Amino acid sequence: MTDKAPLKLLCVTAHPDDECFAFGGALMLAAEAGVETSVICFTDGQAATNRGTAMSPQHLGEMRRAEFAASCDILSVTHHELLDYQDGQLEFANFSEATAKLVKRIRDLKPDVVLTFGLDGGMNTHADHTLVCAFTSAAFHWAASPKRFTELGPVHTAQRLFFNTTNFFFPSRHAPLPGPWTVTLDVSRVQHRKFEAFRAHTSQLPLMEKFQSFFEKRASHEYYTLAATPNPQPAVQETSLFTGLRVVHEN
Numbered sequence: 001m002t003d004k005a006p007l008k009l010l011c012v013t014a015h016p017d018d019e020c021f022a023f024g025g026a027l028m029l030a031a032e033a034g035v036e037t038s039v040i041c042f043t044d045g046q047a048a049t050n051r052g053t054a055m056s057p058q059h060l061g062e063m064r065r066a067e068f069a070a071s072c073d074i075l076s077v078t079h080h081e082l083l084d085y086q087d088g089q090l091e092f093a094n095f096s097e098a099t100a101k102l103v104k105r106i107r108d109l110k111p112d113v114v115l116t117f118g119l120d121g122g123m124n125t126h127a128d129h130t131l132v133c134a135f136t137s138a139a140f141h142w143a144a145s146p147k148r149f150t151e152l153g154p155v156h157t158a159q160r161l162f163f164n165t166t167n168f169f170f171p172s173r174h175a176p177l178p179g180p181w182t183v184t185l186d187v188s189r190v191q192h193r194k195f196e197a198f199r200a201h202t203s204q205l206p207l208m209e210k211f212q213s214f215f216e217k218r219a220s221h222e223y224y225t226l227a228a229t230p231n232p233q234p235a236v237q238e239t240s241l242f243t244g245l246r247v248v249h250e251n
């Protein structure tokens with residue numbers, strides 16, 4: 001590939017709606033800049049408290065798959081995929097199998113930048129978020145290793161792994177133990193579309209009603225921590241996920 005090939009971003013999430021409330025600003029700014037964006041979500045959210053008109057867990061899962069697709073369209077996501085893991089059960093999933101699914105997708109999609117939650121579990125400390133962080137972190141490193149998963153195609157070295165972090169806590173919930181951020185993204189220009197994407201999750205609208213005013217005060221910025229890169233370097237404060245990025249594809 002040449003240096004003119006578009007940059008690629010992969011975002012790995014646990015539940016339909018993570019892509020908008022946690023990562024929506026980063027996804028939209030990247031798309032506007034011509035970056036190809038992909039979202040891989042592990043579960044279809046069958047264990048959600050808010051169940052809309054769903055008649056069964058399976059029905060809710062089907063509804064949430066459609067809502068996820070609609071949200072990704074609003075966020076201008078190039079490619080989205082929802083895996084078939086059980087909501088609320090990722091801590092019991094087979095670690096190697098789950099990571100292999102991501103290694104395969106990283107080697108196929110060849111992202112330059114990978115986004116996911118931090119090990120704290122994000123702003124609501126959800127255990128599924130913690131596990132997605134663990135799977136994605138291992139996959140980021142192992143996709144680049146010629147010793148790992150040799151049957152899953154040629155290695156790919158992504159250039160940046162970022163964890164989503166937060167500068168606020170829900171007053172009524174157990175506070176996360178957040179990592180310090182290295183990237184401050186001003187997403188105020190697109191923040192209204194984060195809410196538009198969230199409203200595409202119609203089964204989760206009660207959540208939106210509960211938290212909208214809380215989020216509206218805090219939706220103008222997203223925070224990310226640089227967690228890994230192929231080049232040894234001191235942590236510096238950035239305002240973009242792509243600063244100084246050279247496109248290096250091995251194949």
Ligand SMILES: [Zn+2]
Pocket residue numbers: 014015018126129
């Ligand atoms: Zn979630």
